[in-house]
Amino acid sequence: MDKFKKFVLFPLLTITLFFSVFFLFLQINYYPPILMYHSLGTPPVETPQVEKEIFKQQLRYLKEHGFKVILVEELAESIKKRKIERKVVAITFDDGYKNNLEAAELLKEFGFPATIFVIVNKINEEGYLGEEDLKYILANTPVNIGSHTLNHKYLPSLSLFELEKEIFLSKKILENMLGREINAFSYPLGGFNREALKIVEKAGYKCGFTTNRGKGKNIFALKRIKITNNDVGLNLWAKLSGFYHIFKRARRPY
Numbered sequence: 116m117d118k119f120k121k122f123v124l125f126p127l128l129t130i131t132l133f134f135s136v137f138f139l140f141l142q143i144n145y146y147p148p149i150l151m152y153h154s155l156g157t158p159p160v161e162t163p164q165v166e167k168e169i170f171k172q173q174l175r176y177l178k179e180h181g182f183k184v185i186l187v188e189e190l191a192e193s194i195k196k197r198k199i200e201r202k203v204v205a206i207t208f209d210d211g212y213k214n215n216l217e218a219a220e221l222l223k224e225f226g227f228p229a230t231i232f233v234i235v236n237k238i239n240e241e242g243y244l245g246e247e248d249l250k251y252i253l254a255n256t257p258v259n260i261g262s263h264t265l266n267h268k269y270l271p272s273l274s275l276f277e278l279e280k281e282i283f284l285s286k287k288i289l290e291n292m293l294g295r296e297i298n299a300f301s302y303p304l305g306g307f308n309r310e311a312l313k314i315v316e317k318a319g320y321k322c323g324f325t326t327n328r329g330k331g332k333n334i335f336a337l338k339r340i341k342i343t344n345n346d347v348g349l350n351l352w353a354k355l356s357g358f359y360h361i362f363k364r365a366r367r368p369y
């Protein structure tokens with residue numbers, strides 16, 4: 116009996132305990148992947164880009180592997196309610212480059228929603244989406260628009276007055292321009308501080324997005340995963356796993 120305990124029962128219990136704790140750790144740390152893109156193909160300024168063909172390949176991967184793509188607002192709501200489903204993904208684009216029009220058309224082909232965070236004072240500038248483009252996207256594709264501030268300034272270095280302006284006014288201008296509520300906000304360069312978080316909430320946004328600088332599951336500072344041209348196959352699998360952040364050290368928010 117002692118031998119049985121020593122060589123069978125105790126090792127078995129130890130292994131079971133180890134795996135239970137490990138799976139519990141994974142359950143608690145699951146973070147739904149929110150993908151972050153910038154430019155599709157050659158950008159007008161120096162910014163991260165993903166080639167159109169690779170983007171298509173990534174969308175195909177999502178489709179073939181049964182991922183459910185939802186809007187960031189819906190995802191944030193599920194995080195808030197702690198009802199996070201597996202294999203649910205959100206897609207975002209920052210800055211509002213003109214070539215995002217092509218991305219919106221591709222997303223439409225796949226039936227995937229996404230959000231483009233536009234810099235309000237860049238709208239209609241060369242290389243950026245114009246007012247008509249935004250209206251076209253909203254009317255004809257499943258893609259939504261969010262705010263990426265007025266001027267794309269690093270928020271932690273702004274005065275309170277400027278912060279309010281960047282966060283409040285960008286929302287109001289977009290709402291007047293597009294005739295719909297703007298509910299999602301993205302921090303330029305992912306930078307935020309306590310004041311910025313408060314103002315985003317006060318302005319009436321329903322969710323805010325950073326880079327990998329997020330603040331746990333705070334829906335006003337949700338982490339995103341940067342997607343590059345290298346993210347195919349195993350890389351993409353890892354980034355979509357929901358555990359990618361565990362192995363990546365988060366940068367400080369400011």
Ligand SMILES: [Zn+2]
Pocket residue numbers: 209210263267303304
């Ligand atoms: Zn940006």
